[in-house]
Amino acid sequence: MFARPARFAILWLCLVVLGAGYLGLEAWRGIPFRTDLLSLLPADAAERDQHRLTQRLTDEVSHQFVLLVGDADRATARAAAAAFEQALTESQQATLTKADAGVLKAIGAFYLPHLRSLLSNADRIALMAGQGESIAQRALAQIYGVGGFADAKLLAVDPFLLFPAFLTQLPAPLSHLALDDGRLSVQADGKTWILLAGSLRDDPYALDPQERFTNLVDQIAAAQPASVTVKRAGAVFFAREGARSGLSETSTLGTLATLGTILLLVGAFLRVGPLVMNLLAVAVGIGTGLATNLLIFGEIHIATLLFGVGLTGVAVDYGIHYSASVFDPAAPSPWARMRHVFPGIFLGLLTTLIGYAILLLAPFPALRQVAIFSITGLVGSFLTVAFWFPSVDRGQRPMHSDRLLRWANGFWHVWEAPRLRRLCWIALALLAVLAALGLSRMSVDDNVRRMQSLSPSLLEEQADIERLAGTSGTLQFILIDAGTDEAALQSGEALRPILDDLARQGILTASRGPADFVPSLARQRENRILVAEALDAPYRATHLAQLGLTQVEANAGQAPLTLDQALQSGALPFLQQWVLGPGQQVVALDGLDEVAALRAAVKDVPHVRVLDPAGDFSERLGTYRHRALWLIGLSAVLMVIPLAWRYGLKGGLIVLLPPVAALILAPSLIALTGEGISFFHVMGLILVLAIGVDYATFCAESDAAHRPVTMLAVLLDMATTLLSFGLLAFSSVFAVHAFGLTMLLGITIAFLLAPIAGDVNPRRRIS
Amino acid sequence: MRIGLTAALVLVVLTGAAWAEGIKALSASDILRGRFVQERHLAGFAAPLKSEGSFLLAPAEGLVWQAEKPFAVTTVMTRNGLAQQSNGATTLNLPASRAPFMAGLYETLSGALAGDWHALEKDFTVVKSGDDAAWTLLLTPKQAANADMPIAAIKIAGAQYVERVEITKSGGDQDVLTFLEQSVSQAPLSAAEQNLLKGAGQP
Numbered sequence: 001m002f003a004r005p006a007r008f009a010i011l012w013l014c015l016v017v018l019g020a021g022y023l024g025l026e027a028w029r030g031i032p033f034r035t036d037l038l039s040l041l042p043a044d045a046a047e048r049d050q051h052r053l054t055q056r057l058t059d060e061v062s063h064q065f066v067l068l069v070g071d072a073d074r075a076t077a078r079a080a081a082a083a084f085e086q087a088l089t090e091s092q093q094a095t096l097t098k099a100d101a102g103v104l105k106a107i108g109a110f111y112l113p114h115l116r117s118l119l120s121n122a123d124r125i126a127l128m129a130g131q132g133e134s135i136a137q138r139a140l141a142q143i144y145g146v147g148g149f150a151d152a153k154l155l156a157v158d159p160f161l162l163f164p165a166f167l168t169q170l171p172a173p174l175s176h177l178a179l180d181d182g183r184l185s186v187q188a189d190g191k192t193w194i195l196l197a198g199s200l201r202d203d204p205y206a207l208d209p210q211e212r213f214t215n216l217v218d219q220i221a222a223a224q225p226a227s228v229t230v231k232r233a234g235a236v237f238f239a240r241e242g243a244r245s246g247l248s249e250t251s252t253l254g255t256l257a258t259l260g261t262i263l264l265l266v267g268a269f270l271r272v273g274p275l276v277m278n279l280l281a282v283a284v285g286i287g288t289g290l291a292t293n294l295l296i297f298g299e300i301h302i303a304t305l306l307f308g309v310g311l312t313g314v315a316v317d318y319g320i321h322y323s324a325s326v327f328d329p330a331a332p333s334p335w336a337r338m339r340h341v342f343p344g345i346f347l348g349l350l351t352t353l354i355g356y357a358i359l360l361l362a363p364f365p366a367l368r369q370v371a372i373f374s375i376t377g378l379v380g381s382f383l384t385v386a387f388w389f390p391s392v393d394r395g396q397r398p399m400h401s402d403r404l405l406r407w408a409n410g411f412w413h414v415w416e417a418p419r420l421r422r423l424c425w426i427a428l429a430l431l432a433v434l435a436a437l438g439l440s441r442m443s444v445d446d447n448v449r450r451m452q453s454l455s456p457s458l459l460e461e462q463a464d465i466e467r468l469a470g471t472s473g474t475l476q477f478i479l480i481d482a483g484t485d486e487a488a489l490q491s492g493e494a495l496r497p498i499l500d501d502l503a504r505q506g507i508l509t510a511s512r513g514p515a516d517f518v519p520s521l522a523r524q525r526e527n528r529i530l531v532a533e534a535l536d537a538p539y540r541a542t543h544l545a546q547l548g549l550t551q552v553e554a555n556a557g558q559a560p561l562t563l564d565q566a567l568q569s570g571a572l573p574f575l576q577q578w579v580l581g582p583g584q585q586v587v588a589l590d591g592l593d594e595v596a597a598l599r600a601a602v603k604d605v606p607h608v609r610v611l612d613p614a615g616d617f618s619e620r621l622g623t624y625r626h627r628a629l630w631l632i633g634l635s636a637v638l639m640v641i642p643l644a645w646r647y648g649l650k651g652g653l654i655v656l657l658p659p660v661a662a663l664i665l666a667p668s669l670i671a672l673t674g675e676g677i678s679f680f681h682v683m684g685l686i687l688v689l690a691i692g693v694d695y696a697t698f699c700a701e702s703d704a705a706h707r708p709v710t711m712l713a714v715l716l717d718m719a720t721t722l723l724s725f726g727l728l729a730f731s732s733v734f735a736v737h738a739f740g741l742t743m744l745l746g747i748t749i750a751f752l753l754a755p756i757a758g759d760v761n762p763r764r765r766i767s
Numbered sequence: 768m769r770i771g772l773t774a775a776l777v778l779v780v781l782t783g784a785a786w787a788e789g790i791k792a793l794s795a796s797d798i799l800r801g802r803f804v805q806e807r808h809l810a811g812f813a814a815p816l817k818s819e820g821s822f823l824l825a826p827a828e829g830l831v832w833q834a835e836k837p838f839a840v841t842t843v844m845t846r847n848g849l850a851q852q853s854n855g856a857t858t859l860n861l862p863a864s865r866a867p868f869m870a871g872l873y874e875t876l877s878g879a880l881a882g883d884w885h886a887l888e889k890d891f892t893v894v895k896s897g898d899d900a901a902w903t904l905l906l907t908p909k910q911a912a913n914a915d916m917p918i919a920a921i922k923i924a925g926a927q928y929v930e931r932v933e934i935t936k937s938g939g940d941q942d943v944l945t946f947l948e949q950s951v952s953q954a955p956l957s958a959a960e961q962n963l964l965k966g967a968g969q970p
Contacts, residue, residue: 134856134858144807
């Protein structure tokens with residue numbers, strides 16, 4: 001391979017140029033980035049059905065948004081609402097929900113032919129308890145009283161006024177709002193608030209439409225008089241805010257990491273050459289990974305990019321390992337130095353590739369993307385290091401080399417001096433005790449709500465909307481999957497008293513589903529019989545006589561009502577959201593506090609399941625945390641194969657000892673702080689293993705004479721890794737922090753223990 | 768939905784007297800009391816439904832409408848909603864949010880009491896005839912085609928106070944209200960009256 005290295009270098013250059021051209025073309029067309037966490041979910045057969053339904057519901061909800069426009073002056077508020085409506089409609093980015101008086105009228109007209117089958121819950125209960133007289137009394141009061149129910153046409157078909165009672169008890173989704181001249185409004189806090197609700201046309205998690213929509217809303221808001229307040233709720237705003245704050249934090253941590261790395265490398269080599277070369281190697285690696293991913297998947301998830309870049313960044317180890325060979329007192333030519341470090345970095349590459357390839361086995365589409373990205377990226381970086389570095393390297397041995405080497409060797413020396421060595425083992429024993437303590441206290445934390453940090457000001461706006469309007473859109477549901485509509489509606493009716501009870505206990509604030517609007521046929525039959533037997537038979541004649549009502553239409557409103565009629569009428573548009581298919585319905589829940597209490601309360605209702613997408617996602621993260629741990633274990637075992645080939649079985653196991661110790665110690669120490677171990681900690685461990693094996697391999701490859709150079713190289717490796725990943729421990733996003741903290745501890749431990757592998761000697765030659 | 772519509776109109780109309788005469792509207796501390804006779808002419812009914820009783824209007828608080836004959840029904844309407852009691856039991860309690868018309872009309876009313884009649888003129892064409900000693904107002908909705916407007920015409924006649932109101936609904940039904948023994952006082956509301964007003968529309 002190194003007989004004619006220049007040919008390989010040129011061949012690789014051609015490939016890189018081709019790849020760069022492809023990437024340029026893609027970037028010009030706009031690389032499709034995705035940002036939603038839920039699209040990372042696996043296609044697990046057992047969960048697929050539920051996942052599909054959850055996905056559909058969350059999709060629908062995530063497209064929705066609510067704006068509440070308020071001003072002390074009603075006319076100003078209305079003008080602002082009109083401006084929003086016009087601009088949003090004209091932009092074609094969203095469709096707004098119609099809210100005119102016609103909606104209520106249409107609902108009334110739709111129900112009228114079926115009124116004999118409809119009863120409010122309270123009236124049903126009263127009639128079953130034989131309190132028909134109180135209903136007759138109420139009707140008289142309403143007819144004589146000043147309130148204007150007494151419409152002659154209605155009285156002719158509904159002399160007991162059961163129908164208005166049914167209509168007014170229908171659960172309203174926005175219970176605090178009233179229709180004021182075509183606008184849903186509420187008076188509160190000395191202001192008139194007008195609600196605009198709508199649905200986004202494009203994916204709220206795709207960066208581009210997200211930015212366009214939120215910018216448009218900001219622009220319209222800025223164009224309103226200063227007194228106008230605008231409150232926002234909806235996934236799109238949170239996603240945008242998250243992306244923005246993520247970007248700003250990333251740029252702070254990124255700047256620190258970049259500056260630190262520049263200072264470190266330039267300070268160590270007293271030249272910019274190694275820094276530039278290593279940046280080039282990582283850039284080529286990222287480009288390779290990105291290009292391969294786009295070729296295979298046609299899109300890239302932002303999480304793939306983040307983890308992929310991180311995993312590819314391991315290649316810096318190989319580049320720095322080569323660059324640090326310039327400190328070698330023998331100072332051979334660049335190609336001779338490459339030949340010398342090649343076995344070490346090649347083994348490092350091999351073991352790391354094993355670790356990454358294992359990710360392909362994960363039943364987790366995003367992890368597969370990450371694996372493809374990092375495997376190809378790592379190979380790209382490696383080829384760049386192996387063939388380009390010696391070609392372009394013009395470095396001379398720096399003046400301060402001896403001092404640096406002496407200092408770096410100190411980290412190895414502690415393992416060699418007999419007295420210090422004993423201290424080391426005592427320290428190790430102490431660490432082991434700490435680890436045991438940590439292991440015994442280890443807890444897990446997969447709560448997805450804690451993984452992302454939501455913008456506090458948006459949360460406040462959302463809470464305001466909930467307070468002022470009654471709700472801001474729900475993400476929690478009960479799923480009814482009963483086979484037939486009739487059975488599903490009956491389950492919904494069985495849920496009603498339970499949910500009302502929970503609402504009284506404060507476990508949820510409100511709930512509504514198809515059965516509230518369309519009673520089951522069985523319930524309709526019951527209602528007709530109940531009215532005939534408990535109301536009409538004993539009281540109707542007296543009631544009509546008392547009113548002097550002679551023209552009645554006793555046979556009107558007899559037709560039974562079916563769910564299909566309701567869906568097709570268009571009078572109840574929200575039903576479409578709740579009816580997923582024949583026999584599949586959802587009940588939407590507002591302000592659910594305790595999912596467990598709800599689950600327990602509804603467990604005896606047939607065909608019913610509580611869906612809590614965030615909770616389910618947390619559960620899934622737990623499953624993947626578990627699986628990822630097994631995969632790490634498996635890859636550690638597989639790494640034994642190349643290591644045993646090179647160092648013998650015993651030697652291979654000793655080389656694996658430092659990284660495995662880091663794997664166990666890092667999470668144990670984190671557990672001591674009380675932090676629960678999450679999926680993202682485990683993602684960090686994947687890197688700790690890959691990088692830890694590199695360090696140990698470099699030490700094992702080193703003969704006694706090269707120990708100081710090797711140790712210096714590993715020291716520089718570690719410092720750059722900590723700068724790029726360890727800093728993430730200070731992120732405010734829990735997922736990122738978890739990943740960073742694991743790296744910080746794991747890499748430090750893997751570095752400190754790496755010299756243990758130094759006693760091992762290669763048995764076979766490479767290249 | 769027409770809940771509370773008549774009630775709100777009564778409020779508007781009763782206070783409308785002040786406007787017709789061009790004198791000051793009821794102030795927030797004024798309380799108007801009197802008796803009423805209400806006749807509902809409904810299609811399909813042998814005879815009009817006649818009820819009578821007393822009323823109380825406190826501009827800042829709301830309206831209490833107490834029918835005594837043919838049986839006792841108390842209707843209370845406030846900014847928060849509408850409640851009806853009969854035989855000591857609440858037979859109806861509607862928060863304003865459930866009766867969208869009420870909120871809007873109540874706002875019109877508050878405006879009217881403050882001397883701002885533009886809201887009423889926005890929805891109705893107002894024709895005045897007669898003199899201050901005996902005047903008549905004819906209100907016709909500006910958007911007769913609007914299906915949500917259940918009123919065809921309102922005729923109000925009065926002198927110092929409103930004396931007779933005829934509300935003709937678009938369906939042909941007619942309510943005729945006659946007001947008697949009216950007086951304005953500044954005495955505070957009794958505790959019972961305050962309780963009634965407080966309870967309307969509360970869950």
